[in-house]
Amino acid sequence: MDFSALSPVALIVSLMVAATPILLAAIGELVVEKSGVLNLGVEGMMIIGAICGFIVAVETGSPWLGFLAAMAGGAAISFIFAILTQYMLTNQVATGLALTLFGLGFAALLGHSYAGIKPPKFGKLDIPFISDIPVIGELVFSHDYMIYISLAIIAGVWYFLTRTRGGLVLRAAGENHDAAHALGYKVIRIRIMAILFGGAMAGLGGAYLSLVRVPQWTEGMTAGAGWIALALVVFASWKPWRIILGAYLFGGITVLQLNLQAAGANIPVAYLSMTPYLVTIIVLVIMSADKKRASLNAPACLGRIFHASN
Amino acid sequence: MKLFKTLLAGAAIAVGLTGAASAGEKLKVGFIYVGPTGDFGWSYEHDQGRLAIEAALGDKVETTYVESVPESADSERVMTQMALSGTDLIFATSFNYMDHVLNVAKKFPNVKFEHATGFKRADNVSTYSARFYEGRTVIGHIAGNMTETNTIGYIASYPIPEVIRGINSAYIAAKKVNPDVKMKIVWVFSWFDPGKEADAATALISQGADIIMQHTDSPAAMTIAEEKGIYAFGQASDMAQFGPNARLSAIIDNWGPYYVARAQAAIDGTWTSTDTWDGIKPGMVGIGAFSDKIPADVQASATAIKDALSAGTMHSFTGPLNKQDGSVWLKDGETADDGTLAGMNFYVEGIDGEVPQ
Numbered sequence: 001m002d003f004s005a006l007s008p009v010a011l012i013v014s015l016m017v018a019a020t021p022i023l024l025a026a027i028g029e030l031v032v033e034k035s036g037v038l039n040l041g042v043e044g045m046m047i048i049g050a051i052c053g054f055i056v057a058v059e060t061g062s063p064w065l066g067f068l069a070a071m072a073g074g075a076a077i078s079f080i081f082a083i084l085t086q087y088m089l090t091n092q093v094a095t096g097l098a099l100t101l102f103g104l105g106f107a108a109l110l111g112h113s114y115a116g117i118k119p120p121k122f123g124k125l126d127i128p129f130i131s132d133i134p135v136i137g138e139l140v141f142s143h144d145y146m147i148y149i150s151l152a153i154i155a156g157v158w159y160f161l162t163r164t165r166g167g168l169v170l171r172a173a174g175e176n177h178d179a180a181h182a183l184g185y186k187v188i189r190i191r192i193m194a195i196l197f198g199g200a201m202a203g204l205g206g207a208y209l210s211l212v213r214v215p216q217w218t219e220g221m222t223a224g225a226g227w228i229a230l231a232l233v234v235f236a237s238w239k240p241w242r243i244i245l246g247a248y249l250f251g252g253i254t255v256l257q258l259n260l261q262a263a264g265a266n267i268p269v270a271y272l273s274m275t276p277y278l279v280t281i282i283v284l285v286i287m288s289a290d291k292k293r294a295s296l297n298a299p300a301c302l303g304r305i306f307h308a309s310n
Numbered sequence: 311m312k313l314f315k316t317l318l319a320g321a322a323i324a325v326g327l328t329g330a331a332s333a334g335e336k337l338k339v340g341f342i343y344v345g346p347t348g349d350f351g352w353s354y355e356h357d358q359g360r361l362a363i364e365a366a367l368g369d370k371v372e373t374t375y376v377e378s379v380p381e382s383a384d385s386e387r388v389m390t391q392m393a394l395s396g397t398d399l400i401f402a403t404s405f406n407y408m409d410h411v412l413n414v415a416k417k418f419p420n421v422k423f424e425h426a427t428g429f430k431r432a433d434n435v436s437t438y439s440a441r442f443y444e445g446r447t448v449i450g451h452i453a454g455n456m457t458e459t460n461t462i463g464y465i466a467s468y469p470i471p472e473v474i475r476g477i478n479s480a481y482i483a484a485k486k487v488n489p490d491v492k493m494k495i496v497w498v499f500s501w502f503d504p505g506k507e508a509d510a511a512t513a514l515i516s517q518g519a520d521i522i523m524q525h526t527d528s529p530a531a532m533t534i535a536e537e538k539g540i541y542a543f544g545q546a547s548d549m550a551q552f553g554p555n556a557r558l559s560a561i562i563d564n565w566g567p568y569y570v571a572r573a574q575a576a577i578d579g580t581w582t583s584t585d586t587w588d589g590i591k592p593g594m595v596g597i598g599a600f601s602d603k604i605p606a607d608v609q610a611s612a613t614a615i616k617d618a619l620s621a622g623t624m625h626s627f628t629g630p631l632n633k634q635d636g637s638v639w640l641k642d643g644e645t646a647d648d649g650t651l652a653g654m655n656f657y658v659e660g661i662d663g664e665v666p667q
Contacts, residue, residue, distance in 0.1 A: 010516045018509050108348060115350055116529075116551035118536075214508045216533045216552060219346035220378060223503040254506065258513040261496040262463070264662050269497050 006263050009138050011255060016143060017213055019251025020150050021046070021205040021222075025229035026236070026243050027150075027157055028201025033233055034161060035194035036174035036187075036301035040096030041081055042202050043226025044103020049074040049203025050210035051107040054119055054217045057207075063122040067146070067207050074203020075196045077103055082195040086188045089305050100226065108219045115218065119211050122146070146208055151244070153201070158240040170194060174299035177306040187306050202226065231280045237297040249279075337577050339363060340397040341375035342388055344404035344527075345502040351527035351546040352501065353377060355563040356403045356426075362566030363573045371573055381406035386414055393418040399576045401569070402426065404501070405470055411435060422581055424572060427472055429652055431583050438568060441589030442472070443479035443651070444619045445561035446523075447626040448597050448612050449543045452558055453521045454484030454491050455608045456541060463514030464495045465507060465524040465531055469666045471654045473525045478658045479626045480523055483615075485660055494519055497666055504530040515540060521558075532556060541603070548598045559612075560598030568594060587648065591620045627651065632659035 025042050032039050052073030057066025081099050084090045124144045125131065131142040161167040172180040173190045181187050209225065210217055228250060236242035257272040341360050343353040360373050374397070379385050385407050392400055393414060401424045402411045408428040415423045415435045423435040431437055453462050462484060466473050477495060484491045494517060496510045507526050511534040514522060522542040524531045529549045535542035535556040542553055544560025568586065575581040588594035597616055600609045618624035629640030634657040640646060657665060 007516065014509065014512055014516070018505070021505070108346060112348070115348055118533075209505060214504050214530050214533060215537075216504070216529065218350065218504050218528050218530070219348035220502070221504040221528070223500070223505060225505065255509055255513065258496050258498070258506075258510045259517070261663075262494045262510075262513045262517045262519075264494070266664050269499060269666055273499060 015252040015255040016147055018255050019247040021209045022225050022229045023247035024150050024205030025202040026232040027154055028198035030233050032194050032198035034174045034299055035170050035191045036299050037191050038092050038303040041099025042229050044100035045074045045077055045199045045202035046206035046226045047107040047222045048077045048103045049206030051111040053207025054210040057119045057211055058117055061120050063120050063211050070203040070207030071200035074199040078195050078199025082192040086192055092303050111217050119215050122212050154240050174301055177301045235280045235283050336372045338397045339371055339373045340392040340400045342379045342402050343377045346377050349527050350529050355546050359565030359569040363569050366570040386410040389414040393421045433583055436584045438586040440594040443475045443626050444589040445595045446476045446479040447483040448616050450480030450483030451615055452612050454488040457521050459518045459520045460490045461518045462493050463519030463522045465510045465526055466495055466497045467501050467526050475654045476525050481661055502527045504528040507531050508534050544598050558601045562596035562598055564593055564596050634659055
């Protein structure tokens, strides 16, 4: 075994890259669930974002426009979900699953002629001298821009949900939609906006996959990342900062086990790959065992259809 | 409940009718793939084989396929559905469909099944595979010559005999030309997960690998190799478009001729359960064009190896070879028999690490 080849700095940098797609998708889904909607279509929205971002980045040569297009694409497909569940009152679980299936198929159709193309390179932070400082420079000052943006989004969502009036209203809709409605808040409108935000974030996460992490377009390339993002929201018990912890843990375990294998460590890979899911199940068990805590965290109206009767 | 039963009976009759109607006319051929047909790797090449059937047999056949079928009980449902809707010949194109194929085959004795890379057969189940390890010998030879860090990175999928055979074959060939060569192996436990495959390539490169081989289905590793300025080999497909500078050569699966022959046999009524394992010679395993990054002398020696494998004058596993624990596997000049190869579950001497259980 050769541990000298394992560089902790390189490990951390690559775990951040591996974690960013699920981090973005999860923070979007967190806002959606906080408003009382369960959208299981994260995987579908991610892959739509991945292909929309890829197409626009390739056609315009600008990854930034690609990321914007990915947000628009993700939001557009989530709008279908919003119309179906909020106006037509369809079952959210079934609609979300349908959204995933539709997204995977539609993305394959859109991306048919884009396989094997190289996307334009996305820039990295490079501050003269500071980015060259050993260890610190590499750890803090020389990631690609989207990593900083993803962390800023987490901070922004935390601030919005806990420190602003808008966040309070959104949470009210998720906790008790009848009460929020009685107070005169437009529950449906709030939820649609949350769903659109969730779609945009999932799209952004998908585009990070196709423009930075892999970077290429292949059908079905999200390969289950959307489901991990869904598990992450539960893991984080609907708290924004814990999304970072969860995402870096998920990403970290993936990257660490691959690196340990490359270093020749004899580790039980299958067990290590299972751990994040096991932890999620344990979190779920703890939450449901303790009713008081569960009621503090999970939005009370999660997944329930709201229909104004008067 | 009663309504449900009526509906079910109605559906069964409808299925029966379509089955009878199509029986006399066209041969219906169904395919199930483990990944998307657009993976530009494994499933893509099987789909090329399906298209070859259509091109060769025209209106005598009708083909269908289902992609991204998990290697679980889901595959049983898909195959049952195919059999119920009158499919005559079903190709199941991934190793772990094996037991599911046999289960479905038992229920539909009149439907013919072809299972790729498996080893369990029945009267209506054939198996077929390609001797990919012959291709690994050629690219292992190139890798052994080209590596400057003496470290080859290998992205492996599942610890099944086919994958272990590939690792051994590549290592033996690389070691022959470069006694110092080391092979770093990473198991990703997936056939198709571009994100994870890319992470695995990054991990291997950061630990000194300057040539990447893979036994997974997507071109993600090729893309990373291109980005980091190192070398890689196309897997299952040529993959040249993903790594114009990185790609040295490729192992290309060519299923078309076999698929056409089997469909023709089913039409003629001469189809029987067989076990096919073809290599470079019949063209089931193709070697992609050599990159001009490979020095001329290495190109020549690699071509010589390819020709010798094709002519049968050389075998990828020729003694003296020891197993990893140092015990003798093959004596000088002895070659491995197909039975041992088909069930290979050990590394040869010199490879570090253990086969995951």
